[in-house]
Amino acid sequence: MSRPGSSPNEKGVKQNGDPGGHLSVFTNAHTAAESPETRLWSAFKKDTHKRRVYLAGREYYSEEGKTFELCLVRKIKQQLSADPTLRPEYPSSLGLTEYIRRATEMTLGRSCQAVVEDRVLGIQTPGFTAAVRLGAELLRHCNDVCAAWCGPVYLSSPCDDSLAGIFQAAGIQDIREYYYWDDMQRCVCLEKLLEDLEKAPEQSVVVLSASAHYPTGADLSQNQWAVITKLIMRRRLFPFLLLPTQALCYGDLERDAWPVRYCASQGMEFVCAQSFSHCFGLYGEAVGHLLCVLKQSSLLLSVRSQADKIVKSLWAQPPVGGAHVVTTVLSNPAHLVEWQEEVKHIVERCMLIREVLGDRLRLLGTPGSWDHLTKQGGLYCHTGLNGEQVEFLSKRRHVYLQPSGCLNVSAINGLNLDYIVESIHLALTTSP
Structure with a gap:
C-alpha cells in the first residue's frame, strides 16, 4: 500500500512497466530479415490447402512423408541407453x-x-x-x-x-x-x-x-x-x-x-x-x-x-x-555393412524418384529436357524452373520449392507424385 501523497511510480516503477525508467538495451534492435528458407516454411504452414506439398526441406523423407530413422540407429540408441559403462561426463x-x-x-x-x-x-x-x-x-x-x-x-x-x-x-x-x-x-x-x-x-x-x-x-x-x-x-x-x-x-x-x-x-x-x-x-x-x-x-x-x-x-x-x-x-564391421545397406536403399529410392519424375514429365509433353534430373545426385536436384514458375507453383498449386527451383526429391512419394508432375507441367505451360 502506498503512503498518503505518494504515487506508485515513486518507487521507480513507471506506468509502462519499466523499472527505474531506463530504456532497454535492446530498444534499438532491428528485426533481422527472414531467410528465404524461413519465409518459405512460414508460407507453407499458413497454407490450408489439402494438397499442399513442401519440397524444400533438408531431411530425408520416407515414402510415408516422415523424416526417416534408420533401424540400425534406433537399435544402437537402445543399446547405448542400457550400457552401464557409459557415464555422463x-x-x-x-x-x-x-x-x-x-x-x-x-x-x-x-x-x-x-x-x-x-x-x-x-x-x-x-x-x-x-x-x-x-x-x-x-x-x-x-x-x-x-x-x-x-x-x-x-x-x-x-x-x-x-x-x-x-x-x-x-x-x-x-x-x-x-x-x-x-x-x-x-x-x-x-x-x-x-x-x-x-x-x-x-x-x-x-x-x-x-x-x-x-x-x-x-x-x-x-x-x-x-x-x-x-x-x-x-x-x-x-x-x-x-x-x-x-x-x-x-x-x-x-x-x-x-x-x-x-x-x-x-x-x-x-x-x-x-x-x-x-x-x-x-x-x-x-x-x-x-x-x-x-x-x-x-x-x-x-x-x-x-x-x-x-x-x-x-x-x-x-x-x-x-x-x-x-x-x-x-x-563394428557388421554394423557398418548393415548401415551401408540402409543408406544404399535411400540412395536407390531417390534415384528412382528422379527417373519416374523425368519420365512422367516427358509423357505429359512438358517443355524442355529432363535428362539433368538423373545426372544429379543426393537428396536435392535443380529442376531448372525460374522464379515466376516457382512462384506459380506456390501461389496457384500449393507446391513449395526453393526460390532457385531446387527441391528435395525424397519428399516426393506415391501420394503426391502425380499432383507434383501436373503442377510442374502447368507451371511451364501456363505461367508467364
Whole structure:
C-alpha cells in the first residue's frame, strides 16, 4: 500500500512497466530479415490447402512423408541407453577421440599418406554449420600472410544461403562468388568456374562441395576435379571442402569422399567440414566433424592449440550422444555393412524418384529436357524452373520449392507424385 501523497511510480516503477525508467538495451534492435528458407516454411504452414506439398526441406523423407530413422540407429540408441559403462561426463573440447579417428578414416582412408605422416587434425563439432564456422575461425587466426586476414572467400553460385553469414560471423567480410550452375544448359559450367577462380587473388579460400552439392545436386566429375585442383595449386588458393551428406549421393562411402581423398593424394593443404547427421538420420543430434590436412606434421600442435582456444569460446564441448552412435557403427564391421545397406536403399529410392519424375514429365509433353534430373545426385536436384514458375507453383498449386527451383526429391512419394508432375507441367505451360 502506498503512503498518503505518494504515487506508485515513486518507487521507480513507471506506468509502462519499466523499472527505474531506463530504456532497454535492446530498444534499438532491428528485426533481422527472414531467410528465404524461413519465409518459405512460414508460407507453407499458413497454407490450408489439402494438397499442399513442401519440397524444400533438408531431411530425408520416407515414402510415408516422415523424416526417416534408420533401424540400425534406433537399435544402437537402445543399446547405448542400457550400457552401464557409459557415464555422463564432459568430453574433451575437441571431442571423442575414437569418433574423430573413425570419422577421419571414413573420409581419408586408413592408408592416406597424410594420416600416416601424422599431419591430419580431426575435431568433433556440434553439427555441420559449427564445422564450417570453426574452419573459418582457424583460417582467420592461422593465416600465414597477415594476422588481420579477412578473405576473400569464394562460394559457388548458387550455394547454401547460410554459408556467407557463417564466414562473416567469423570476421571474414570479403565474400565473393564463382560461377557454378548453368541455368541454360542445366549443368555445372567448368569453363566459367575456371575463369572466376583464375582471377582470384593468391591465398583466397575456395569453398567446394565434395559431393551432393547443395542446392543443385550437381557435382563435379573426377576429371573436372583434376583440372580445378591444378588451378588451385598453381594459383596458390586454399580449398575449403564441404561433405555434409557422405554416402547419400552415390550410396558409396569411398566414392562420395573421392574428391577429399584426391586432394590429400596431391599433397594439398585443406580443411573439410563434415556432418553425419544426414547419413545416420541423427538430425537433432548435431554430429559434425572438421578435418584439417596440413603441409607438415610440425604444424599440428599449434593448429590444435588454436582450435582448442576457439572451441572453448564457441561451444566448450560438443554433444556426445550422436557421436557415440556413429562411432559404434563405424567401429563394428557388421554394423557398418548393415548401415551401408540402409543408406544404399535411400540412395536407390531417390534415384528412382528422379527417373519416374523425368519420365512422367516427358509423357505429359512438358517443355524442355529432363535428362539433368538423373545426372544429379543426393537428396536435392535443380529442376531448372525460374522464379515466376516457382512462384506459380506456390501461389496457384500449393507446391513449395526453393526460390532457385531446387527441391528435395525424397519428399516426393506415391501420394503426391502425380499432383507434383501436373503442377510442374502447368507451371511451364501456363505461367508467364
